[in-house]
Amino acid sequence: MAKENYQDSHLYKIRHSTAHVMAQAVRDLFPEGEAKIAIGPPIDNGFYYDFDLPRPLTPEDLEVIEEKMRQVLSADHQFIRRELSAEEAREIFQDQPYKQELIDGLEEGGVDEYGEPIEETPVISIYKHDDFVDLCRGPHVESTRKIEPDAVKLLNVAGAYWRGDENKPMLQRIYGTAWENQEELEDYLHRLEEAQRRDHRKLGKELNLYSTDPEVGSGLVLWKPQGAIIRHLAEEYCKDEHLANGYEFVYSPHIGKKSLWETSGHLTWYQENMYSAIEIDEEEYFLKPMNCPFHIMMYKDDLHSYRDLPLRWAEWGTVYRYERSGVLHGMMRVRGFTQDDAHIFCSPEQMPEEIDRVLNFCLHILRGFGIQEFHAYLSTRDPNKSAGEQDLWDDATDALQAALERADLNYALDEGGAAFYGPKIDLKMIDALEREWQLSTIQFDFNLPERFDLTYVGEDGAQHRPYMIHRALLGSMERFIGVLIEHFGGAFPLWLAPVQAVMIPITDRNIPYVNQAAQRLREAGIRVEVDDRSDRMGAKIRDAEKQKIPYMLVVGDREEEAGTLAPRLRSGEQLDPLSVEDLLTRMQKEILEHQQI
């Protein structure tokens, strides 16, 4: 739903109004004046409200609050708007320090009551329902009667900084959801449950793809065979495509001397995200948080002519970054990960075409994995923290924008969101719970070529500064496979499935025939297993379904006599019996499909 439509919708008003009712209920849970209320906007799929309370809220509190809300909602309390002066508002909210701060902001102008910047001069208004008054721009439903009590549910309590600033007090945030009717609420809760089934952490365990261990360390992923084969296949496909698209591969070490990271500026700008120094022979080394300095040193090892450019150097480079403990998340946000990194060195003239190439290559790769939907962002310069000449920035930003438009991508502008060293395009995917994860990034760098004094000899015989583009298409193997697990809900397409087919003999009599057929498939490169346990077929099918194996090949006496296999797909669909050769043809065709996009 487009944001504008949502903000004008009835549902938006319902959620906004429900947030007020929740704040009222929370206020009533505490002695007068002890509950300080902050802000409570509608969000996608619900609303929240932030409070500063004398004690932490418990799940039991949520039930009490919900019950109180139902009482208020089943009565007919009008939402009444009134505009007033800052002076009068301060009087009304005299025991509410957070509201006082909001009123100050509104009076100064330039921000709305949520602290978001706005163009127009804000009008200060309050909304009152029952005995609860809140500073609010609205809009609201006419009356609490317009909200269905059975379509409201409080979900959880979380911490949130006042005004999103980690130097400000930590408040308690209650998340809730509200819908037009009970059926919609239940649909939503059902969708949430479904989404949780797709969580890569859950599937990672069920499908035995990866693990982590406190003894190894937080945010360090152990790729088990079933996960490693998926990664291997993904890498193999990508690497072949890189070679076919004008890239060369390089390798670089995992550590580098302190002086390297001083020159690159990482020790100045990035040290808090780096693992601490390793000292040996009175020399300090650091684990690499990025691959760029190494690729740059390789560039510097030779004298380059304009005829050599562009150079496209790729590396599946494993980097280590200290991520704060609270941000770690399954495979999606980790401390050690392998980027499908590349650096492109080109002349200024080549730059627009290179950007185009990279973006198209990126889209090609993602489509090869069946990924069609993502959110594209163009991040532009923050004048307060950036290196490089403005006209260089303008050229680069124009090139990125032009490439996005030529590729016919919808994108959002993230103004001032660029890194200090250059503008960028990011592609983000959403996970099962609609959280965004950045995968692809195409970044300009006006900084490192300067710092390392990179040059090439131009047609004119003079030294010129090359342009440098950092890019990662999958982002990191950890995050990408994590996203992919959720994208497919664990049911990987045939080419990526760890086990592509399982042979299911109905009786032990059929095992020799089945082994023979399996051998033929294996020789043809199919990853096949034989389930020769003395279990019933039904149990074997159940296990294969749980492992989301694409092909179940049932063989009983009938098939054996006819020289066929009876395939069942994981969708439950049963195909007509096929000979091994016909099955192989079918599977091989299906395996290659992803490359023909």
Place this chain on the structure above:
RNA sequence: GCCGACGUAGCUCAAUCGGCAGAGCAGCCGCUUUGUAAGUGGCAGGUUAUGGGUUCAAGUCCCAUCGUCGGCUCCA
């Protein structure tokens, strides 16, 4: 890092008020030879995350550490 919740067998979970650590699945050993989502009997499996404390007695209460989850902040 911050706020909150949580941590019991490989997995999913029980264990009343602080009073004998238990089940299903998975595993192993049998029996069963099966026709499209769980055949059946037995065996084994535990320093209740780790370390301290309170108590006659701790999975349960307290403290610390580690880890996980939900958010926030961050994400060159």
